[in-house]
Amino acid sequence: MYIAGIAAVLVTMALTLARAFMGPTVxxxxxxVNSFGTKTVLIIALYGYFTGRPDFLDIALVYALIxxxxxxxxxxxFEYGDLGRDRPSQPDDI
Amino acid sequence: MxxxxxxxxxxxxxxxxxxxxxxxxLQNLFAGAMLFGIYSLLSAGVxxxxxxxxxxxxxxxxxxxxxxxLMLSTIAxxxxxxxxxxxxxLRSLLLVAVVGAALIYGTFxxxxxxxxxxxxxQHVALRYLQQSGDEIGIPNVVTSVxxxxxxxxxxxxxxxxxxxxxGVLCLLGGSRRRRTDPADKS
Numbered sequence: 001m002y003i004a005g006i007a008a009v010l011v012t013m014a015l016t017l018a019r020a021f022m023g024p025t026v027x028x029x030x031x032x033v034n035s036f037g038t039k040t041v042l043i044i045a046l047y048g049y050f051t052g053r054p055d056f057l058d059i060a061l062v063y064a065l066i067x068x069x070x071x072x073x074x075x076x077x078f079e080y081g082d083l084g085r086d087r088p089s090q091p092d093d094i
Numbered sequence: 095m096x097x098x099x100x101x102x103x104x105x106x107x108x109x110x111x112x113x114x115x116x117x118x119x120l121q122n123l124f125a126g127a128m129l130f131g132i133y134s135l136l137s138a139g140v141x142x143x144x145x146x147x148x149x150x151x152x153x154x155x156x157x158x159x160x161x162x163x164l165m166l167s168t169i170a171x172x173x174x175x176x177x178x179x180x181x182x183x184l185r186s187l188l189l190v191a192v193v194g195a196a197l198i199y200g201t202f203x204x205x206x207x208x209x210x211x212x213x214x215x216q217h218v219a220l221r222y223l224q225q226s227g228d229e230i231g232i233p234n235v236v237t238s239v240x241x242x243x244x245x246x247x248x249x250x251x252x253x254x255x256x257x258x259x260x261g262v263l264c265l266l267g268g269s270r271r272r273r274t275d276p277a278d279k280s
Binding site: 003006010013014017020021023026029030032033036037040043044047050051056059062063066067069070073074077 | 098099102105109112113116122124125128129131132135136138139142143147150151154155158159162163166170
């Protein structure tokens with residue numbers, strides 16, 4: 001059962017990798033990285049149950065959070081062109 | 095390691111090699127940064143299968159999280175394309191092959207994976223496991239090793255991290271003050 005799940009996730013990993021390698025636009029690649037992070041979370045969770053150590057689930061959850069933050073950073077880069085600078089229209093709060 | 099873990103590891107390593115080759119062949123730096131994120135996630139998966147969960151944790155946080163953001167910031171400052179410079183692939187390939195062969199030769203002397211007779215399990219680990227409860231009085235062995243047996247080492251690490259934090263705060267604070275300077279707005 002878990003073996004079948006892991007095999008299925010590995011196949012989807014291969015498909016996602018193919019999209020990341022070929023991906024004509026950058027948005028394909030961003031989406032590929034994001035969904036590859038999800039695949040990593042899934043495979044770690046499945047592997048934890050496969051080896052009888054469900055505590056790996058916590059690590060998988062942290063990976064999901066990191067993946068989210070990374071995607072936010074990449075998308076912000078694309079929206080504004082860089083990451084740290086305040087935009088001129090933005091008031092200098094903080 | 096049983097056959098299932100071995101197969102998963104082998105497949106993940108094939109993906110890892112494919113990603114590395116794809117990064118080396120790409121001209122677009124942004125796509126390279128994205129593929130490096132995938133590379134980090136894959137190696138974190140390999141580390142989890144090899145039972146090095148803490149290493150995997152660091153790899154995912156630093157490699158996939160922080161390093162990708164740092165690369166993107168660098169691209170924002172420099173530019174998204176790189177000029178192709180003439181390289182000698184044969185010489186580089188030879189160098190990499192020699193270094194790789196030397197590293198593989200070096201692994202022959204290492205104890206097998208999970209070997210109970212390995213030197214790392216013979217020297218002080220037994221004492222830590224059997225007597226740290228009486229000697230230190232903390233039920234968690236890792237905590238007593240880090241905070242007591244290697245207390246000076248940990249103190250040094252904390253000092254290094256504290257210094258790095260002060261440096262980062264100085265850099266960030268300095269740039270913010272300059273930006274709010276009224277002379278800058280004109």
